[in-house]
Amino acid sequence: MPHIHPETELHNPQSAKPPLDPHLKALENEAIHIFREVAAEFERPVMLYSIGKDSSVLLHLARKAFYPGRVPFQLLHVNTGWKFAEMIAFRNEIVERYDLDLIEHVNPRGAAENVTPFTHGSALYTDIMKTEALRQALDAGQFDAAFGGARRDEEASRAKERIYSFRTPDHRWDPRNQRPELWNVYNGMIRKGESVRAFPLSNWTEVDIWRYIQAEDIPIVPLYFAEKRPIVERDGMMILAEDPRLELLPGETKREEVIRFRTLGCFPLTGAIRSNATTLDDIISELETATVSERQGRAIDRDQSGSMEKKKREGYF
Amino acid sequence: MTAPATANAVEHVVAGEVLAFPAQEPARAARDSRPLRLITCGSVDDGKSTLIGRLLWDTKAVKEDQAATLQRDSNGKQNDLGLPDFALLLDGLQAEREQGITIDVAYRYFSTDKRSFIVADTPGHEQYTRNMATGASTADLAVLLVDARVGLLEQTRRHATIATLMGIKQFVLAVNKIDLTDYDRARFEEISHEFRELALSLGVRQVTAIPVSALKGENVVYDGRAAMPWYDGPTLIEVLELATTRSAQTVGFRLPVQRVSRPGESFRGYQGTVAGGSVKPGDSVVILPSGMVANVTKIVTFDLVRNAAVAGDAITLVLDRQVDVSRGDMIVAIDSQPLTGLSFDAQLVALQAEGIQPGKRYWLKSGSRRQRVQVQPASQLDLKTGKWNQAEQLPMNAIGKVHLSFDEQAIFDTYEQNRTTGAFILIDPDTNNTVAGGMITAKRSALGGIHTEDARVILSLPADLADQLMATELFANRREEAEIRRVSAGKAVEIIDDIDG
Ligand SMILES: Nc1nc2c(ncn2[C@@H]2O[C@H](COP(=O)(O)OP(=O)(O)OP(=O)(O)O)[C@@H](O)[C@H]2O)c(=O)[nH]1
Ligand SMILES: [Mg+2]
Numbered sequence: 001m002p003h004i005h006p007e008t009e010l011h012n013p014q015s016a017k018p019p020l021d022p023h024l025k026a027l028e029n030e031a032i033h034i035f036r037e038v039a040a041e042f043e044r045p046v047m048l049y050s051i052g053k054d055s056s057v058l059l060h061l062a063r064k065a066f067y068p069g070r071v072p073f074q075l076l077h078v079n080t081g082w083k084f085a086e087m088i089a090f091r092n093e094i095v096e097r098y099d100l101d102l103i104e105h106v107n108p109r110g111a112a113e114n115v116t117p118f119t120h121g122s123a124l125y126t127d128i129m130k131t132e133a134l135r136q137a138l139d140a141g142q143f144d145a146a147f148g149g150a151r152r153d154e155e156a157s158r159a160k161e162r163i164y165s166f167r168t169p170d171h172r173w174d175p176r177n178q179r180p181e182l183w184n185v186y187n188g189m190i191r192k193g194e195s196v197r198a199f200p201l202s203n204w205t206e207v208d209i210w211r212y213i214q215a216e217d218i219p220i221v222p223l224y225f226a227e228k229r230p231i232v233e234r235d236g237m238m239i240l241a242e243d244p245r246l247e248l249l250p251g252e253t254k255r256e257e258v259i260r261f262r263t264l265g266c267f268p269l270t271g272a273i274r275s276n277a278t279t280l281d282d283i284i285s286e287l288e289t290a291t292v293s294e295r296q297g298r299a300i301d302r303d304q305s306g307s308m309e310k311k312k313r314e315g316y317f
Numbered sequence: 318m319t320a321p322a323t324a325n326a327v328e329h330v331v332a333g334e335v336l337a338f339p340a341q342e343p344a345r346a347a348r349d350s351r352p353l354r355l356i357t358c359g360s361v362d363d364g365k366s367t368l369i370g371r372l373l374w375d376t377k378a379v380k381e382d383q384a385a386t387l388q389r390d391s392n393g394k395q396n397d398l399g400l401p402d403f404a405l406l407l408d409g410l411q412a413e414r415e416q417g418i419t420i421d422v423a424y425r426y427f428s429t430d431k432r433s434f435i436v437a438d439t440p441g442h443e444q445y446t447r448n449m450a451t452g453a454s455t456a457d458l459a460v461l462l463v464d465a466r467v468g469l470l471e472q473t474r475r476h477a478t479i480a481t482l483m484g485i486k487q488f489v490l491a492v493n494k495i496d497l498t499d500y501d502r503a504r505f506e507e508i509s510h511e512f513r514e515l516a517l518s519l520g521v522r523q524v525t526a527i528p529v530s531a532l533k534g535e536n537v538v539y540d541g542r543a544a545m546p547w548y549d550g551p552t553l554i555e556v557l558e559l560a561t562t563r564s565a566q567t568v569g570f571r572l573p574v575q576r577v578s579r580p581g582e583s584f585r586g587y588q589g590t591v592a593g594g595s596v597k598p599g600d601s602v603v604i605l606p607s608g609m610v611a612n613v614t615k616i617v618t619f620d621l622v623r624n625a626a627v628a629g630d631a632i633t634l635v636l637d638r639q640v641d642v643s644r645g646d647m648i649v650a651i652d653s654q655p656l657t658g659l660s661f662d663a664q665l666v667a668l669q670a671e672g673i674q675p676g677k678r679y680w681l682k683s684g685s686r687r688q689r690v691q692v693q694p695a696s697q698l699d700l701k702t703g704k705w706n707q708a709e710q711l712p713m714n715a716i717g718k719v720h721l722s723f724d725e726q727a728i729f730d731t732y733e734q735n736r737t738t739g740a741f742i743l744i745d746p747d748t749n750n751t752v753a754g755g756m757i758t759a760k761r762s763a764l765g766g767i768h769t770e771d772a773r774v775i776l777s778l779p780a781d782l783a784d785q786l787m788a789t790e791l792f793a794n795r796r797e798e799a800e801i802r803r804v805s806a807g808k809a810v811e812i813i814d815d816i817d818g
Contacts, residue, residue, distance in 0.1 A: 023352060026351055028631070032631035033631050036576050036589070039576065040575050065631070066578065066588075067619040067633070068617065069578050069580035070580070152424045156407075156410075156423070157409045160409055160421045160422065175420075175421065176410070176412055180448065180451045180751045181751070182454035182742055182754040183737065183742075184455075185684070187682065187742060187749070187751045189680065189744055190749060203424065203435060290380065293382055309409070310411075
């Protein structure tokens with residue numbers, strides 16, 4: 001693995017943090033175990049880094065798992081060109097701060113054909129700029145294992161997925177024929193060309209993520225905190241109206257609202273929520289009384305029933 | 318640009334000093350218990366998914382948008398009662414929805430004021446027994462469902478047996494669809510009685526039988542007194558709230574080495590998750606299979622250098638001397654070592670269509686150790702009679718007893734003593750698929766006799782003497798007869814003192 005830096009000693013923060021509560025500690029232990037197991041068993045692992053809160057937790061756990069060494073694999077950001085500007089700025093800062101080895105990939109076909117969420121619709125756009133782009137990047141890197149931050153509590157088909165999720169050479173997932181996965185003994189045996197998606201956060205819930213971010217002081221994109229921001233209402237969603245490429249349609253107007261985001265993706269497809277949560281405590285108590293699920297704000301999950309499973313079968317994360 | 322997560326830390330200004338207090342943990346974090354891990358199991362269509370769906374519904378784990386989707390998806394499938402099809406909250410795959418059955422395990426998370434739960438809803442269909450075993454391997458408790466109209470089936474017995482083999486000791490017998498029997502008390506008691514006999518034969522002592530209607534939500538979260546005044550026992554959720562989680566506290570320290578960390582010349586640490594016991598700096602440990610002895614100098618984690626680690630902790634261990642340790646080795650307590658040898662007895666569940674073939678060489682993975690093994694089936698459990706019949710090979714879904722023979726030293730505890738170091742999977746080298754889940758029951762001697770503790774002569778010698786003796790040809794030829802344990806000079810003195818005294 002020529003591109004991987006030798007492990008070097010990193011600074012130990014020696015923080016005087018209170019110990020984690022046993023539930024979070026158990027989740028952390030499990031995730032670290034998975035990271036180490038995959039890093040040891042596979043030749044070319046890579047970690048999908050999508051800049052969101054789950055990715056932030058995933059990265060933090062990876063740093064913990066390999067301490068005092070460096071994270072022994074690259075990070076992969078599949079960019080669509082339509083991410084929130086604040087996400088990209090955050091990403092760049094994190095890469096620098098933690099001395100990470102990040103690959104960024106944009107689907108060249110999509111870029112050349114100018115595929116946008118506005119012109120192609122969310123389904124086709126996601127298919128080309130995310131799923132196809134991911135397959136391209138995984139093939140180019142010849143990665144045999146890819147870490148992702150998906151959680152089983154996100155969606156019904158994810159709830160069915162193994163921690164080591166087997167993929168065929170063309171990146172397909174066969175949910176009807178998953179390998180049994182007993183105890184914490186993971187089967188990492190694959191043939192050339194096949195791969196495994198590994199999900200260290202499988203058993204975490206959204207609240208666990210936030211409580212862990214709080215307990216561990218993990219940096220996250222500021223868009224998760226409520227603030228007055230310019231928005232425009234479209235298809236029943238509040239879209240952030242900052243990017244000059246967003247053209248207002250007839251009848252639409254820009255206005256300011258105090259909003260935040262529960263998940264982060266491509267700005268034209270991610271709906272904001274009205275919220276006054278400016279601190280982690282606020283976010284956690286907001287969640288504990290929330291009446292809608294986190295994926296509700298995502299246009300791409302609502303395209304059709306069972307749409308997540310379909311996308312996953314085709315190689316989406 | 319980055320928002321420091323300390324944004325919420327309370328800042329107090331005291332006499333010109335700024336003190337940042339750690340963020341307050343929310344009230345519910347005060348619950349100190351780990352989540353209870355449970356499975357639902359039982360035969361096809363007995364109502365497992367409906368029961369968990371109802372549990373999620375009644376504990377308010379279903380959000381508004383999910384409820385709306387459920388109502389929409391239930392359209393046309395509505396039952397006589399006009400209730401949604403709660404099983405759709407679990408059966409998330411297209412194929413499951415089309416066929417109205419569960420194919421693979423769904424993991425769901427919910428909580429009450431008292432504790433949190435991880436539930437695995439497993440399929441009842443025999444073809445998918447492997448997915449039930451997947452769910453059972455990590456569970457603390459099993460909710461076994463029986464259709465009150467049908468009673469115990471072979472598949473019910475299979476699931477009860479697999480759950481028991483995998484170490485589940487707490488059972489809830491949910492006699493479901495009781496609404497379809499006109500809440501027949503005699504029927505409930507008949508089934509409970511029959512199950513208690515099965516449980517007894519399996520060695521299960523903790524059984525709570527509850528008459529439930531998963532669909533109507535009777536005795537699930539809310540009591541069903543209105544319909545069943547004759548039942549005054551607990552509801553399902555009450556039993557779950559009081560159940561115990563398995564403690565991973567076993568005696569001997571075990572660290573299966575996942576990875577050797579060597580970030581630079583000055584550091585060499587062994588990374589893994591403690592699979593039993595505890596460890597602290599100064600402890601003497603043995604590295605298996607080599608038998609080398611060393612002392613622990615440091616337990617390193619990202620946050621701080623710790624003064625102890627216990628079962629479940631993911632750690633990096635630093636030893637006081639240069640020893641040869643690699644992935645797959647196990648670092649263990651010097652005074653409480655696991656079994657090592659070339660031949661073991663185990664019970665297993667065959668999970669794939671090819672079954673388990675006699676004499677075939679499989680990969681065996683246990684902890685981080687993967688090695689070649691030959692599997693010789695000895696007997697198969699007859700689910701109807703509960704008897705073990707002699708068997709040459711094990712078909713899919715069979716529960717069998719087998720002999721394992723290794724080319725190289727294997728390291729195990731019995732499953733009863735340690736659910737991590739006593740568990741393994743078999744991988745078919747032709748397909749790379751996981752074909753069995755197994756549990757070690759005993760070590761076998763080369764002569765075919767069985768003994769869990771070693772009948773070999775054990776010599777405890779100072780490390781240098783042990784090394785010399787093991788290097789001799791004489792010893793190499795009779796390795797099966799004697800085992801040499803390396804001990805520190807101090808420990809050797811203790812042992813000799815004991816003998817003298
Ligand atoms: N009347 C009545 N019907 C029930 C009850 N519980 C489940 N059902 C019905 O029984 C059928 C099967 O329920 P499921 O929950 O899918 O059964 P299952 O055990 O999960 O089935 P598999 O996972 O495929 O083994 C559905 O039509 C349910 O509505 C009950 O308590 N009363
Ligand atoms: Mg089911």
